[in-house]
Amino acid sequence: MTAQHTSSLPPEEDDVRVTSQLKFDRRRKVNQYVRQERIGKGQHGEVFLCTDEDLAGREVALKVVKRNNPRDRIKLLRRTHQQNVRDGEVPALSSTEHSIRREIAVMKKCRHANIARLYEVIDDPKQDKIYLAMEYLSGGQVQWKDAEGKPILSVEEIRHIIRDVILGLEYLHHQGIIHRDIKPANLLWTKDRTIVKIIDFGVSHFNPDLQSSTPLKQPEDPYNEALFRESDLLKRIGTPSFLAPEIVWFSEYAPKQSPATSCETLASGSNSVTVKDGSSILPSQRPPITKAIDVWSLAVTFYCLLFGHTPFNVPESANENVYHNEFVLYNQICTQDWEVDETMGCDQIYTGGRHPIDDKREGPMVVSLLDQMLQKDPKDRLTVSELKRNPWILRGILDPNEWITDTTPSTSRDSSTFLSRWKQASRKILDFLPRPRRIPPL
Incomplete structure (x- = not known):
């Protein structure tokens, strides 16, 4: 260089x-x-x-x-x-x-x-x-709640934000990069508040074996192997509330070790654990750490934007010891289900509850999408590419197939051509979307 x-x-x-x-x-x-x-x-x-x-x-x-x-x-x-x-x-x-x-x-x-x-x-x-x-991204962080903990973004604005993050994550995963710390604080607006960008790669992980194909940029740093050790993936690095179950795994999450949790051993006699409503299963052995942890963190971010709070929270009466509270939080992430507020977004669109009737209304579509992203077992979680093709994510795009093609990373074109085609695809969306509201800093 x-x-x-x-x-x-x-x-x-x-x-x-x-x-x-x-x-x-x-x-x-x-x-x-x-x-x-x-x-x-x-x-x-x-x-x-x-x-x-x-x-x-x-x-x-x-x-x-x-x-x-x-x-x-x-x-x-x-x-x-x-x-x-x-x-x-x-x-x-x-x-x-x-x-x-x-x-x-x-x-x-x-x-x-x-x-x-x-x-x-x-x-x-x-x-x-x-x-x-x-x-320099002068639009600032993506703000998601007011002083009272209420959501401040409309559902349409949230769709725009999540769609941008999906495209950024798809590119990272294509390059063999796991971000490991997706959260609202690491999402920044451009000056005109039309594009959201991912920041902060201090805890990210790179593995050439994770790449979809030949990378657009070849590794140049001779310290890469020392910087990105496989053992680092097992560390609980990141923001606790946004960590995936496989990151915060404890072998003692069996019912006999955690009697206060809402989990029970499966009748089959295996060591797998399931939440009471049977909606999500925790594997009996710790799953490998993969790109799926970014999908979980994105789902928690999505939930925050929709409802103004995180899906898993330590009770206010919890112990003052920070390590105890983290253990309680991690226990919830691994063993408990999450609740859904009656409405979502500042426009208060009805959700239909945690298990709404399967129909084409906005609320049930979003809850169903969250459910596919917040699976305890990473094998059951949507991939970023699958998430990108979800009907709710594609809503409002005139030609979804063309948009998917134009925004998908590919080694058949160089990086400059990809950026040019991405911008063309973005303009097609922006022409038909309402301009995001300017939200004053809290």
């Missing part, structure tokens, strides 16, 4: 630039990026709004991350010692740098209109910070 920008190419078709020299100018300028106000702060760093002087003042989000965190030092020393004993090992990274390099490796592979772009990585080995210049 070269640090020199190829200005003849439009920004959406450039490769990610990697720059190894960092220059400061009175702390207000990082290389060509002029820093404005801070727009975000996380556990490992900050995000600043900047303007890119090389591209006529284009706004970017500059993420600044320290390579090392004081809490990383002991773990890093221990891991380095263990690895030095074995020849040929990749040098140990701190957990903080591991996360940022994982994010860089994933974002380098992505060119899709529903995924936030990474423009440049400034990685000067003499500095203790790494800088990521990313697409």
